[in-house]
Amino acid sequence: MAEISQTAPWREMGLKDSEYELIKERLGREPNYTELGMFAVLWSEHCAYKHSKPLLKTLPTKGPAVLVGPGENAGVVDIGDNLACAFKIESHNHPSAVEPYQGAATGIGGIVRDILAMGARPVLLLDSLRFGPPEDPKTKFLFGGVVSGIAGYGNCLGIPTVGGEVFFAKPYAGNPLVNVLCGGIMKHEDLHKGGAYGVGNVVMVVGHSTGRDGIHGCTFASDVLDDDSESKRINVQVGDPFMEKLLIEACLEMMACGAVVGIQDMGAAGLTSSCAETAARAGTGLVIDIGKVPMREEGMNAYEVMLSESQERMLLIVSADKVDEVKRIGAKWGLHAAEIGRVTDSGNLEVLHNGVLEASIPVSLLAMGAPEYTPEAREPEYLRKTREFSGESVRAPEFSEMKGILLKLLASPNIASKEPVFRQYDYMVRTDTVEGPGRGAAVLRIKGTKKGLVFTTDCNGRLVYLNPKAGAAWAVTEAALNVAVTGAKPLAITNCLNFGSPENPEVYWQLKEAVQGMAEACKALETPVTGGNVSLYNESDGEAIYPTPIVGMLGLCEDIEKRITPGFKNAGDLVAVLGKVWGDARSLSGSEYLEVAHGMVAGDPREPALDLARGIIEVLTECAREGVLSSAQDLSEGGLLVALAESCIHGEEGARGCAMSPKALGCGGREDIRADAMLFGETNTAVVVSFAASNEEQVAHICRQNNVPFAVIGRVQESALAVDTCGGLRVLEVPTDEIAHAYSHGLEDSLRG
Amino acid sequence: MKFGVVVFPGSNCDSDAYHVIKDVIGVDCEYVWHETRDLSDFQALVLPGGFSYGDYLRCGALARFSPVMDSVYRFVDEGKLVIGICNGFQILLEAGLLPGAMLSNNVLEFRCQWVNLRVENTKTPFTCLYEPGEVIRVPIAHHEGNYYAEPEVLEELERTGRVVLRYVDASGNPTAEANPNGAAHNIAGIINEKGNVFGLMPHPERCSESILGSRDGRRVFLSMIKSLETGALLS
Structure with missing residues (x-):
């Protein structure tokens, strides 16, 4: 095979020269072309986490409820009643950038199979999407394609898409993000893992036939996007x-019939990764004959079969005596269920093609032998400028301008209702969706129990860009508060770290800082990371995306009848802030207000007060248990006034308004307080709640016990949102219908504009 | 009395219908695999929502050729009750058990949302527990729910009271804005001439428990049970 050294095909496959040398050295010979291809896909950034592994090791992954942590197809968390929840988030960014419909659709397919591989029935999906500015024609194309791809695939599966987020910002224009979270439920005894145990057991491929599609998909996912990407x-x-x-x-x-010893999705790197990973986990080897793989095209060679990323296929390790049972079930559903090989004790993945040996590689080298890199990290230049921000650079608006600003914020595509998106998803199928998309975290009942599963995805990339450590911690606390305002307890997270090229020291610094911020927040809130995905090289034309470490959080509601919802319930209820609203210039850092009203992306967001976040979570879960709250809503983009507006919009008839004054938040006489920062500044350690006046003392008491600041700021009223100054002057009054109109039409108007 | 819920390989609302009939209402119910030919155990059948055979061609176009459908024709002839929900309605149209056809929604998108429906005919085995003209809240979730029929067919449906459910606004008016998919005459559900086959695009099984936001759909199943128990409204 002298030609391999001469033509250096590994470079085109995405391997570095040094990596090729390492392969040669460990293998003790030159790999042939098929073997080289197998190394290239499994040693891609997407599969091997070469640049992120050392950082990922710093994340907390253990906890009393964690049944399976990172390393398997998905994390699994105990939710009591002998039930467990498997969940994971994964990216499909690059495929979606060039072919949005199929990119998004197959992104769903892949993560669903990961959950299935744990033995769970997939029961919910959330999508975390990032696009460029909505008025950009390319955004319209990508957005339309991604949303209809999610709808087309997810709706057919009968798995409800119950939540997620959509965020628009310029840095995502050429490189959108499509992250999909799937959750599934199982009994403890149904847990399966992806190990090829038991020498002599049978290797089977179940599902779709194998074609030439998607070859080198994960190599493509591990490169930056450029003109050639189309x-x-x-x-x-x-x-x-x-x-x-x-x-x-x-x-x-x-799985239910007891035939399956090990199971794994054939997603990225297809047959190569599923064979190598299952054998590596079990410390065994496999011998397979690709001549036995059901194919949809003629004349495919070993290289193509091993690297194909044809969808809808699973690799099963089956007890030798149960093969016929598996074939019978396959036939019932009209699926291929083909015997392609056996588990061996050789430690090698041996690939035959109609009996002729085409590849033989130690599975440990393939699956775990990729080098790890710790590249140079350097604080980005741009931070010097963005941190220079001070209140003086932002003109304080007159009170007469506040109404216009509020309506503009509510209509901003990042805040406005995402109904034009989620009405295309079947979010009700399976009849478990108790709180669907559009009102914060999703709440699903678990039939046969009193419990509810609560899920959310969160991350504001703009904040991470301005302060990666604070921003990533912020994503965790925001997710946790999103879960907690339903009355549920946050249990664990899955993460998807979307960044630019780690070979750029400034990007690597962002990644490093973000992981540290996430680790600290997860430790403080006792929400371990049970798995996830890293997506690097998210750049187009040399520009990296906002660093975007998406957090997908699982919470558990002990009694779903006692859940709390965001809308006001009764006129006359008191409205209070639990936590801290800063009201100073720094709280404008990276805010939606600063960008929408002043065209600025600047400032230095505060690191979240983790103790306070923890206290607020305690208060909310206890208040839910006691049933003392009428509503709860966390503060995020748009700050206090937008949070109140949302509680009005979602309010019950006759309780769709609120009159408030920030007086109780301590604004009087303080020089650092600004009205715009009080109303629109952003913090992730505050929630607004409403409750009957008769419950005030109890709510205040629970807050005191948990050291959470408590301030009554107003009352629920019928149909308008009103603001009084600390001096008692009414400076703003907007009918809720007007607020709701801006909120519900904002996204469509932006996309049309 | 026993209900059967037909399971095509791509059905995905089968377990939802089963749950309501068996667990919520408490009537005997069984899944019926699409290759089954013997339906003699059942007095009522549900063709549930979903994507029966993938529906890449036309919704329900392949399902009508499935083995179970041969038996469904006989089942209908025997005067037993068949309800087709969403994809089940599409299959009934393709199978010729109900007149008309489904086009893509006029918005050219999948729509999952709550709608208001007016119960136009309560003298059917599927709606006898509703009040005439009652407005109920029920979810829809479909891409092809734009009901179409020739003018003379529509005229006959209207004249004979076979339009059972219509999309309306909150005050009960069948306005264009209240029509989520462009369906002719705002039609959401129709019944056959004999009165024992009912097709509807909205999902009553998704609103049969208060925790899901409405119990308005439950009376569809309760009406069927009452009719079967009393023999009233059955031909």
Whole structure:
């Protein structure tokens, strides 16, 4: 194989020269072309986490409820009643950038199979999406394609899409983010893992036939996007949701009959990764003959079969005596269930093609032998400028301008209702969705119990850009408060770290800081990281995205009948802030207000007060238990006034308004307080709640016990949002209908504009 | 009395219908695999929502050729009750058990939302527990729910009271704004001439428990049970 050294095909496959040398050295010979391809995909950043592994090790991953942490197909958390929840988030950014419909669709397919591989029935999806400015024609194309791809695939599966977020900002224009979270439920005894245990057990491929689609998809995912990327459309896989639906039902039946020893999705790097990873986990080897793999195209060689990323396929390790049972179930669902090999004790992945040896590689080298890099980290230049921000650079608006600003914020596509998106998703199928999209975290009942699962995804990339450590911690606390305002207890997170190229020292610094911020917040809130995904090289034309470490959080509601919702319930209820509203210039840092009203992305967001966040979570769960709150809503983009506006919009008839004064928050006579910062400044350690006046003392008491500041700022009223100054002067009064109109039409108007 | 819920490989609302009938209402219910030919155990059948065979061609176009459908024709001839919800309605249209056809929503998008429906005919085995003209809140979730039929067919449906449910606004008016998909005459559900086959796009099984925001759908199943128990309204 002298030609391999001469033509250096590894470079085109995405391997560095040093990595090729390492392969040669460890293998003790030159790899052949097929073997080289297998190394290239498994040693890609996407599969091997070469640049992120040392950092990921610093995240907390253990906790009393964690049944399975990182390393398997998905994390699994105990939710009591002998039930467990498997959940994970994953990115499909690059495929979605060039072929948005299929990119998003197959992103769903992949994460659903990860959950299935744990033995759980997938029961919910959330999508965390980032696009460029809505008025950009390219955004319209990507946005339309991604949303309809999610709808087209997810709706057919019968798995409700219950939540997520959509955020628009310029840095995502050429490189949108499509992160999909899937959750599933199982009994403890149904837990499965991806290990090829038991020498002599049978290796089977179940599901779709294998074609030439998606070859080198994960290599493509590990490179920056450029003008040439459009030509990579051929690397994008094509989804068949009906086939996936059959695969889910068939695999659940196969697992239920006790036939399945190990199971793994054939996603990124297809047969290569699933074979190598299952064998590596079990410390065994595999021998497979790709001539036995059901194929949809003729004349495919070993290289193509091993690297194909054809969708809707699972690798099963089956007890030798249960093979016929698996084949019978496959036939029932009209699926291929083909025997392709056996588990061995060789420690090697041996690939035959109709009996001829095509590749033989130690599985440990393939699956775990990729080098780890700790590149140079350097604080980005831009931070010097963004940190220079001070209140003086922002003109304080007159009170007469506040109404216009509020309506503009509510209509801003980052705050406005995402109904034009989620009404395209079937969010009710399975009849478990108790609180669906559009009102904060999703709440799903668990039939046969009193419990509810609560899920949210969060991350404001603009804040992470301005202060990666604070911003990433902020994503965790925001997710936790989102969960806690329903009355649920945050249990664990899954994360998807979307960053630019780690080979750029400034980007690597962002990644490092963000992981540290996330680790600290997760430790403080006792929400371990049970798994996730890293997506690097998110750059287009040399510009990196906002660093975007998405947090997907699972919470547990002990009694779903006692859940708290965001809308006001009764006129006359008291409205209070729990936590800290700063009201100073620094709280404008990275705020939606600063960008929408002043065109600025600047400042230095505060690191969240983790003790306070923890206290607020305690207060909310206790208040839920006691049933003393009528509503709860956390402060995020748009600050206090937008949070109040949302509680009005979601309010019950006759309780769709609120009159408030920030007086009780301590604004009087303080020089650092500004009205705009009080109303629109952002903090992630505050929530607004409402309750009957008769419950005031109890709520105040629970807050005192947990050292959480408590301030009554107003009352629920019928149909308008009103603000009085500390001096008692009414400076703002907006009918809720007007507020709701801005909120519900904002996104469509922006996309039209 | 036993209900059957037909399971096509791509059905995905089968367990929702089963849950309401069996667990919420407490009537005997069984899944019926699409290759089953013997339906003699059942007095009522549900064709549930979903994507029966992927529906890449036309919704329900393949399902009508499934083995179970041969038996469904006989089941209908015997005067037993069949309700087709969403994809089930589409299958009933493709199978010729109800007149008309489904087009893509006029908004050209999937729509999942709550709608208001007016109960136009309460003298059917599927709606006898509703008040005439009652407005109920029920969710829809479909991409092809734009009901179409030739003018003379529509005229006959209207004249004979076979339009059972219509999309309306909160005050009960069948306005264009209240029509989520462009369906002719705001039609959301129709019944066959004999009165034992009912097709509707909205999902009553998704609103049969108060925790899901409405119990307005439950009376569809309760009406079926009452009719089967009393024999009233059955031909």
